[in-house]
Amino acid sequence: xxIKIIKSLTVIIAVSAVIASISYTTAFFQDTEVSENNVFEAxxxxxxxxxxxxxxxxxxxxLPGDEVEGELEFENVGSLPIxxxxxxxxxx
Numbered sequence: 001x002x003i004k005i006i007k008s009l010t011v012i013i014a015v016s017a018v019i020a021s022i023s024y025t026t027a028f029f030q031d032t033e034v035s036e037n038n039v040f041e042a043x044x045x046x047x048x049x050x051x052x053x054x055x056x057x058x059x060x061x062x063l064p065g066d067e068v069e070g071e072l073e074f075e076n077v078g079s080l081p082i083x084x085x086x087x088x089x090x091x092x
Contacts, residue, residue: 046078
């Protein structure tokens with residue numbers, strides 16, 4: 001009879017410990033923030049290439065790792081503002 005009581009108490013203590021540890025842990029991960037006066041906006045970002053539209057950069061006797069630089073002028077004809085554009089093109 002005593003063994004059944006000890007087993008029951010052990011199970012009750014173990015279950016209580018698991019429940020307490022779960023509730024204790026989730027308290028650390030709960031957070032509420034309020035953010036006011038924010039605006040989410042949908043629109044388009046449409047970049048078109050201004051002249052020269054057919055810009056070509058050529059180099060002779062290229063070796064692996066060689067680089068060529070050039071400039072293109074873009075215009076945003078969409079409704080979303082953009083301040084800068086960084087573009088890297090790699091051709092294999």
